[in-house]
Amino acid sequence: MKLELGKHCLVVLSVLMAFQAKSALSQCTQDGPCKCTSDKGTLDLTPITGNPPFSDQSDSSGSWLFSYSPCTPFTEGSMECTNVAACQVSADMSQTYPTGTVDSATFGQGSDGSTQVTYASTDSSGTTRTTIVTLTCDETADPGTLNVVGEDPNNAAHYDMTLTSKHACFSGSGPGPGPGPNPGPGGGSDGLSVGSILCIVLIATLFVYVAAGIAIQKGVRKASGKEVIPNYTVWSAVPGLIKEGVQFTFRGCKGSSSYDKV
Structure with missing residues (x-):
């Protein structure tokens, strides 16, 4: 039997493990509904205040308006949108639906590595709606802007938004040892990140x-x-193995149907 299959799969496995390690280092550990910490530092949406700070933002279709408050619950329209983080209202104001609550906030990572916050809420009819807010860092935007994409055409009752703000930026260099007894002016050192x-x-x-x-x-x-x-x-031999492993990845991890002659 050909032994190249095992060699190629080993290289592919090594590459996948490297990507997995990178992903693990970049994941954000949540600290409440508005804050998370990763090897890149701390992201804190708490300074974004208002009632709500982003109100009646139109989606791409122009048929729906969305309001959003990442940290402070608000009430809008009918009783459906009471103490929510996100609310959906029809353009003619005749329909109102909750699309997420503050206490349901869950930090995660998008397929492109971006930081996202996911909210969910169930209305009186039993329909659960989910809002995914992608966070984009802009040091000049305070409190920032909210771009509402709207409902995912491939996933009903799922809504996509992008929040661009200085508060969507990571500050510091991630978790590290606390300050010593004499941290000096400006507080203690941020310490080394796990990646470092x-x-x-x-x-x-x-x-x-x-x-x-x-x-x-x-x-x-x-x-x-x-x-x-x-x-x-x-x-x-490593460069050649890496090249063969990459080529093998695109061809798929399929073995040969034939055997070497003994």
């Missing part, structure tokens, strides 16, 4: 591996030239 620590450990390990390997190759095995590089044969 992993990079430092990786670089230090690689340096020790190369230095010790060269010393052993030259001192013990009396190697010279490129052979002083530890496991040179293995490392020289």
Whole structure:
């Protein structure tokens, strides 16, 4: 049986694990309905206040108006939109539906890596509506602007919005050790992020591996030239393996139906 299949799948698995690790580092740990913290820092929507701060914003069709308040519940129109975070009203004001409550807020990550907040609410008829707000950082926008896309054509009762604001930016450098007894002016240090620590450990390990390997190759095995590089044969094959792995990914992880002749 061909052994190349296992080699290619190993490379593909390594690439997928790298993407998964990056995604895990970027995920935001929620702290209440308005705040979350990741390796990039802290994102806090609390300063966005109003009743609501974004009111009667038209969707792309012009048929519906949406209001949104990320942190403070508001009431609009009929009793359906009472103490909500998001509300949908028809352009003629004849229909009103809740599309999310503040306490239902859940921070997550979009397919493009963006930070999103998802809200949900169930009306008196039992219909549950969901609002997904994508957060876009703009240091000059305070409180910011709300762009309402409207209902997802492929997912009924799901509504998409984009909030562009300075409060949608991450501040600091992520969670780290608290300030010492004398943090000095301006507070304590933000500390190192998880990603920074992993990079430092990786670089230090690689340096020790190369230095010790060269010393052993030259001192013990009396190697010279490129052979002083530890496991040179293995490392020289890595670029080719990566290339083959990428090509194999696009072809799909399918084995050959034939076997090598014995």
